[in-house]
Amino acid sequence: MTEILATDGARVTLFHDAPSWDGKPTMAVGKFTCESAEAGRAVLAQAETAARDGGAARLLGPMDGNTWHSYRLVTESDGSPPFLMEPKSGPADLPAFTAAGFTPIARYFSARVELAGMDNPPPFDPEITVETWDGTDPEAHFGQVYDLSLAAFAGNAFYTPITREDFLGMYLPFVPMLRREFVLFARNGEGALVGFLFGIPNYGSGPSPDTVILKTYASTRHGAGQALASVFHDAARKAGFTHAIHALIHETNVSAQRSEQLGGRLFRRYALMGKVLDDDAR
Template structure:
């Protein structure tokens, strides 16, 4: 990725000049790694970033986003009262105001919610012959994440702000967390031919310490109708058996199916996030 960091005595940010697709824009840049000691300083840096993006041919600028949605993106728009969970994006107290004052608007909204395990897993989905659910056997993590990469690229290709990521870059992101993974929280759906049709990635919330009582449903994807429902059901069954008392539904888009299912499971929203955009 082509990047440039702007650093002054009162703040810094980084620009990625080859950002993801956004609407009708022919070329989009992103800004991330923002450190704004004040809204005024952040606004000034964002104006400078917009000027550089225009010079590079961009017609749209979005942020906070470290190049694409595979990496850190979004700012916290409603902090709530709970402490951050593992892998949760954070932002400074002046970030949202700085983006707004620099002419950015909210272009996508997200939330995280929690639900007591006592209220899960809910009704068992209907049995099906279309796929089977299995847990990771704990071996060959590169093989695991290669399968996850391939299905992710397929399942997320039509999502807003999608940008392809190479297998090498994808593995580089996930290898550091391998020692933290628990086999029973990594689930797959496979069809009768053994082909991967869905996956769910969960992880204990180690932000609570070495023996956390909350577990994060981080990501799931499916190209098979009904697989997502079964994956989440089995995740809750396994997590409950492991002794977790709270499930965190992490970073869901306001409009997607997982958000609807979270609400049906009785989850309470504890944090909100926003992605900001500006036409140049």
């Protein structure tokens, strides 16, 4: 269930079925736009009242229902243009959430790394092999990724599972934009899938970008992530790209350390905001 709420100069959707925060009934505010911080604060106050009336004890935002869809707002930027599929925020978004009493509850960043001369460590687990998607039967390949994602992402904060049909509905439309050398699968000695990585050229900057985005990768075996990243960076350099974006990394994730080790330079910070609604938790 969703509710669309609006005031003069601001609009938000209240998602009643959101990932639980602290095990409490939680709703989320998403699809947020505002022309000013005051207009944004007013519509968020309206959403808070509706959430309280609906029995919520926690409120997350911005989040379009769950972490499979757009969430997070920009908290710091070097002013560079947004990259493909990056969360976007208006200049008044953060002040509006802050004025409405929201505080950051999870922080993320994106970093840019120069591919030339990168000290790209090779895979260290000889039992892990990385294969490139051959471009055939995307539904079957992405179906395998769905199965692995249930295990790889289950421990992430605010994770909620989705159906196979919904997952394929999200990813298959991007297939025409994908380059096979940036769709990678890691397998163990028995051939079982233990990790995956999706990269995509930054078409947000135009039809011939010089930057490729490491969009998503996950693994269920130690060493698979490094193997995937190593192959990805090497493939991007050989394909003529000059830079890679390490996109939307949680600041406590091991990927944050790896990005820094590879020379990643942070250019954007983000936050998921939250507000406690039940007085007993204050």
